[in-house]
Amino acid sequence: MMSWFARIMVWTTLLLAALSIAGVNITAFVASLGVGGVAVALALQNILGDLFASMSIGLDKPFEIGQFVTFGDVAGTIVHVGVKTTRIRSITGEEIVIGNAELLGNTLHNYARMEQRRIVFTFGVTYDTDASALAAIPGMVRDICDGTADVKIDRAHFKGFGESSLDFEVVYFVTTPDYNRYMDAQQAINLAMVERFADRNIAFAFPTRTLAMASPLTIARPPRDRAVAERTAHA
Numbered sequence: 001m002m003s004w005f006a007r008i009m010v011w012t013t014l015l016l017a018a019l020s021i022a023g024v025n026i027t028a029f030v031a032s033l034g035v036g037g038v039a040v041a042l043a044l045q046n047i048l049g050d051l052f053a054s055m056s057i058g059l060d061k062p063f064e065i066g067q068f069v070t071f072g073d074v075a076g077t078i079v080h081v082g083v084k085t086t087r088i089r090s091i092t093g094e095e096i097v098i099g100n101a102e103l104l105g106n107t108l109h110n111y112a113r114m115e116q117r118r119i120v121f122t123f124g125v126t127y128d129t130d131a132s133a134l135a136a137i138p139g140m141v142r143d144i145c146d147g148t149a150d151v152k153i154d155r156a157h158f159k160g161f162g163e164s165s166l167d168f169e170v171v172y173f174v175t176t177p178d179y180n181r182y183m184d185a186q187q188a189i190n191l192a193m194v195e196r197f198a199d200r201n202i203a204f205a206f207p208t209r210t211l212a213m214a215s216p217l218t219i220a221r222p223p224r225d226r227a228v229a230e231r232t233a234h235a
Contacts, residue, residue, distance in 0.1 A: 164205055
């Protein structure tokens with residue numbers, strides 16, 4: 001594409017030089033070319049924007065065909081990069097066609113170039129869990145993560161006190177960009193936690209409410225009439 005533009009510029013320059021040597025006044029012609037070029041550029045600015053965006057994609061290579069990208073609410077695999085548009089096969093199956101200039105105007109997430117995936121997940125245990133069991137939970141989770149393939153544990157901590165649970169936070173890395181492998185690892189960790197926690201009688205928390213009912217108060221009623229009031233006072 002750049003070579004094509006260069007050829008046009010070279011041949012246009014040679015043609016104007018030849019006309020000038022032949023004695024033709026090319027000043028007005030060059031001025032008209034400039035005005036016409038501005039008019040054409042304004043009329044074709046969207047097309048030219050996509051064209052230069054296509055050149056930018058070819059030179060900078062933010063993504064390539066076959067790579068999985070996400071931007072906005074779009075997630076899919078690049079299937080074609082054209083002069084004006086790029087086609088993406090979404091995870092739901094349909095093909096999405098987007099202008100190159102609009103595509104580069106978004107923040108792209110290229111998962112094909114991800115070396116590892118950082119995972120953060122939380123869980124909670126019930127408030128009746130004793131202190132020794134709470135202290136043992138981070139170590140148990142670390143052991144589980146160390147025993148899971150393609151998983152590198154970063155940290156596991158007793159995070160805080162929730163409304164109905166004692167909350168823990170775990171951070172680990174999956175050393176492969178494969179999403180299915182990440183889900184396999186998370187599933188293995190979850191199942192191992194259920195088994196290990198059951199052995200220690202540690203229960204996972206769920207939203208609960210405790211209601212305290214106050215006993216009704218006995219309120220003395222005033223006498224119904226004056227006679228009753230006087231007898232009460234005399235007594």
